[in-house]
Amino acid sequence: MANSTGYLFRLTTFGESHGAAIGGVIDGCPAGLMVDSDFIMSELDRRKPLYAGSTGRQEPDIVEFISGISHGKTTGAPVAFLVKNTQADTSEYLDIENIYRPSHADYTYEQKYGIPFSTGGGRASGRETIARVVAGSVAKLFLKENGIEIYAVVSSVGKLNSADEPEFEAKMLELIERTAEAGDTLGGTISCTIKGVPAGLGEPVFDKLQANLGRAMLSIGSAKAFEYGLGFQASSMKGSAYNDQMTAKEGIVSFLTNHDGGIQGGISNGEDIVFRVGFKPVPSVKLPQNSVNRLGEKVELTIGGRHDCCHVPRIAVVVESMAALVIADHLLMNRASRL
Amino acid sequence: MANSTGYLFRLTTFGESHGAAIGGVIDGCPAGLMVDSDFIMSELDRRKPLYAGSTGRQEPDIVEFISGISHGKTTGAPVAFLVKNTQADTSEYLDIENIYRPSHADYTYEQKYGIPFSTGGGRASGRETIARVVAGSVAKLFLKENGIEIYAVVSSVGKLNSADEPEFEAKMLELIERTAEAGDTLGGTISCTIKGVPAGLGEPVFDKLQANLGRAMLSIGSAKAFEYGLGFQASSMKGSAYNDQMTAKEGIVSFLTNHDGGIQGGISNGEDIVFRVGFKPVPSVKLPQNSVNRLGEKVELTIGGRHDCCHVPRIAVVVESMAALVIADHLLMNRASRL
């Protein structure tokens, strides 16, 4: 199941960073959805390196739909798509191909599959997220028809927190540039809000809405943490201060706070769904590191080439995309809840 | 799929807190596993109220295996089990049955299923975790055969952190007692370590080990947050300080640190798997709260009856159980990775 996600709105992805293409298949997109290619391309642009220190690899990511769309609309057939890799140059890896990069997937892929990571590890690349963004943007179009919109923003980079800083973006860019120059890297956090989700989405017990959102976010490369509503902060509060008390006006129920982040008992309550994801720093630092080669010998490794210093700004659209896939899936599943 | 989890070692649960029984079916437990009933009963005991302020409901939770075991060993057939509810008394809820309890599942279940939460919401009870613990203890027995063990401990309750306090347990009990007397409630965090996991478990891309662990933990009632390795803390570190550098001795690879919490690229690396889960305070505070009734009218609600003031100490075994189910599933899946 490894490369598929979702029950009814289901994405399967494929493709390695240095292969021919990255792609995916959406099985279960309802028929009749207008597919806005410009929107999808604009979403793909959001995951491209925009900031100083980002990878110089600047491919024009062009999405090519292979099936499932006719006269601009989905037909109910699987929607397959490809984004070709135009710069599949592996030469820069040649000199380190027998050394495991620390905190990368090199060692673990090799342990799992029994083949050299340099040929087998291509799924662990950031380019894999292209398929998530294309499929997520189709999901967003479906959600938009249902009045649902999703917004993710960078809430911190390194020790810089958007809540504390008046000119966060400028300071963030400066920090990234400075860190890149030092050959080091940064992580950060992304906050996401989903607006317009009706009450009732989410499936108890194991497919609670937060469980599936959490799985989706933690499946993004380098994600280390997920929380929704007040998250970890909730664990130190008292119930009397935490509980989302309720009120009503002319029969319309609403909540006085949204500490639960729009989900109670695993099911949406109609409030904004709010969550936060934490990402570790990019592992490809340029400073020398202790490592091991495939012969089991200690070595010192210095990674060359061009790499992102901080990938968090590019991941916001990936977070939105995964959220869109989860909500679209639950929206369809919920149609089966009642007679 | 709501009430099932796992691909090959697969648990389906059923039963409401005030119905006849809580139960489950494990489909896919390998044949030949010795099922140690004493161990399972001792695990169930760990989720019983041990601390002041816990619910007075003190049922003897006796597990009854219905199928799948012969001469003390699993046969390959589904292992079904029941734990009867001996105190299925719903009278205490009668007076509030038309008022939504804040931050409970009452309102959302009703929005989803279109039936009164007092009859439909029984799956959102803490007793549902009984099935997780029984199945998790079977999974633990399977893991033990493979040299894998799991330990979860309470790492904080309210503002009390085990790392900062010399006599954490005594202070925790005191805090819980004091808070219970005030009619209020507490949440907390649980830290879990999985020892002995071989390198190679976890399935890229969407079934990364942390993604499935995160889903499992976030499916536990009142869980609000999940992180593994350094978690959110990683997001403020530099790559040079964060990366788990490697070394080798006589060809045996090891890691100088374990910031990644034993998982890289979604696959175990042979180090301890380490994660933390955050739980919100128990929603059943005894203090008056603003709420709404089923007619859509504002009301003030005071919840009576006996309830846990803090459920976190009881949840440690649930965390272990869910972890065991995930690892057992991945252990079986991994058998299909190579020729």
Add this chain to the structure above:
Amino acid sequence: MANSTGYLFRLTTFGESHGAAIGGVIDGCPAGLMVDSDFIMSELDRRKPLYAGSTGRQEPDIVEFISGISHGKTTGAPVAFLVKNTQADTSEYLDIENIYRPSHADYTYEQKYGIPFSTGGGRASGRETIARVVAGSVAKLFLKENGIEIYAVVSSVGKLNSADEPEFEAKMLELIERTAEAGDTLGGTISCTIKGVPAGLGEPVFDKLQANLGRAMLSIGSAKAFEYGLGFQASSMKGSAYNDQMTAKEGIVSFLTNHDGGIQGGISNGEDIVFRVGFKPVPSVKLPQNSVNRLGEKVELTIGGRHDCCHVPRIAVVVESMAALVIADHLLMNRASRL
């Protein structure tokens, strides 16, 4: 997945013939369905031995619902049920417990699970179908709300064909009695018609309606063949004679024939769905047979005890039940087909 079937209306079963009980869990039955216990009991009665030569084992099969029903209606929670085995007497098998019964599951279960078939093979008993009938009857109640009804009849027993015989039932009983007296056994065929299925159910490509119906039927013990519409007969016809030509009256489309059995391109066309299932004779003949024991020695086996001579009349309700589960599942899945 072995013991589960269905995507959205999903049944998991458990229990062995000589264990405590047979049971199941329906996950995904929509909330609000009135569960008519009398109907379910009357369905269970239909799988009891009614004919001469049937097994003398005459347990009162009482279904006990454990969860998922409140005030007589489904709540959206999993519907779990048990039917206790009141005659779990294994003594009659003692003398043959080390000899494989020909064309039974004894040898294959043992090869698969590595444990003696006498303890491990209980899932291969006809009593396993109890869970199918209980769940199928719940599915039928759901289908009835949607105007869908299912009828299965015995169309042949041995060489006796209902189409050729004026007093089929009497002759069938006579044949069964005569064959039982000779210590031999019979098989037969069952024909099934599903009325009221709207056009549009079925999912291309791999979940075509006939594919899922076929899987469901072939999962019934001793089923050897499945065909729908004209089935194998179609393979010898010319297209001009076979095709279901169409007509219309005041815009209402209808078909001049129903050779396709109500399914075209894997999707229902609004006509009756018609299929037929073939069952091999009961393997427990009382005549001496060549066999092998668990030590790998040739032996002559004579099976004693009371066994059905022909189980086909009892299987009609099982065929209906499996059909109901498949159609209920597709009815829910189809809700996701359009925007």
Add this chain to the structure above:
Amino acid sequence: MANSTGYLFRLTTFGESHGAAIGGVIDGCPAGLMVDSDFIMSELDRRKPLYAGSTGRQEPDIVEFISGISHGKTTGAPVAFLVKNTQADTSEYLDIENIYRPSHADYTYEQKYGIPFSTGGGRASGRETIARVVAGSVAKLFLKENGIEIYAVVSSVGKLNSADEPEFEAKMLELIERTAEAGDTLGGTISCTIKGVPAGLGEPVFDKLQANLGRAMLSIGSAKAFEYGLGFQASSMKGSAYNDQMTAKEGIVSFLTNHDGGIQGGISNGEDIVFRVGFKPVPSVKLPQNSVNRLGEKVELTIGGRHDCCHVPRIAVVVESMAALVIADHLLMNRASRL
């Protein structure tokens, strides 16, 4: 789930006959399998029109692997592939695009998805089987490593039965030519044998080996019937004549007959697995037919263009491919059966 099949060796397909390409993704092929492209191309050639009366459409079906293979071997990553449609000319359908072709999927697709079948029905084309053959040939390579081979042959075309005819192939070609000249079409049956399957494959209860084989075969376009072992013939036999009695020589068990077709209790017994599939005649007859147009008006339809008169000879490789996918999946699943 519609366009995916298999649990561990899992194929997802996409692409329409008149779109850009047909393709698929194999998720779960074990790492380290040598992928022999020549073999795959030769398999694809077997589904091309070889006989008089077959469709004139003669595209060079070139398979292009996008991912999951490195240095000629699978890496454990999803194996995605494309076969481009070089003759995607839809003009021949223009004149009938508003008339439902009898016994085609036109009417049912439109009922399901609510969009004109001429744009939405492309998944119902025979070209969809290309993806099955490519994936099936990869599965065959995996099976070959495990000593398993699969052979399917045409056992009848129209009323011509290979068992009765000394020069079946010549007579078959003659019959097809004659029927094509008359503007009519033919169906037939295919018999398949799987050699080398070890005892123990197959999962009770709902994933019995025959159930999954049956589903796979009935998912092939125009399949109407499936039987294994003696199939429908078994239903008219007595148990004493039918049962596969057993013998042993130096501890090695064998069967005196193979009426059960290599499967007992849903699990392989080590004998050849034998089954037969029935296909209806090609629906595109050139003779005038009664039909209905999209306005709900009665019309007479005459289908032009070039079409197969009989597709059965081309389907043999599709039958083998689907069988290979099922057996590969069960081979991997069976690894989880024991401790």
